[in-house]
Amino acid sequence: MLFRSWTLSHCTSDPETTEITGPTYTNPQSRAADRANCSADRRHVVNLSTVFKAPKFSNRWVERTAGGWQLSNIIRAQTGGYASITTGVDNALTGIGGQRATQLLQNVYDANPTVDHYLNRAAFGSPVNGTLSTMRPNNVQLNGSLQVDMNLSRTFQIRERQSLQFRAEVFNLPNRLNAGAPTTGLNSTNFGKITTASDPRIMQFALKYLF
DSSP: OEEEEEEEOOOEESSOOOTTTOOOOSSTTOGGGGOEEOTTOOSEEEEEEEEEEOOOOSSHHHHHHHTTOEEEEEEEEEOOOEEOOBOSSOTTSSSOSOOBOEEOSSOOBOSSOOSSSOBOGGGEEOOOTTOOOOOOSSOEEOOOEEEEEEEEEEEEEEETTEEEEEEEEEESTTOOOOBOOBBOBTTSTTBTOBOOBOOOOEEEEEEEEEO
């Protein structure tokens, strides 16, 4: 069996809100200046899942060893979200946090992006004191991700009402590095570096006795 889906979407919004204070606008005089991509925006999301069942063999011994197995996997690929490049200081002298940097170069990524050099520091600068940047929030796209999970299982019938189920599960089968977001504050010594990632390959095995 094969199941697949592809989602194409685009999310835009005002600043993300909190239940107590509501949205915080960097420029309270212009709501449109803070309207941009959602941080959780994923333009493309592809899901593919398959289930393979071993056929029934006529030979009894072959059936006992190779029959009854089920192999399934889930593959999920998606483009990255978006982040804002901030100065980390109060350039506008307004006391409002989250003030954004100015973009100086068209290409904001390092020539050969790595986890230590993902963003090009020279591509950004700080606005003149007393002013706000015209750069919109969440306009720098982050890394996409690819997740491949697999499951192998079989149920062994012991008696009419008793069975033993074996399961082996692997998450992130290729052990791919799904890197997190880079540091986006210009005032940080780690600017442009990626210091987080999703889980590496994880394997687990289980036996379940049903009676």
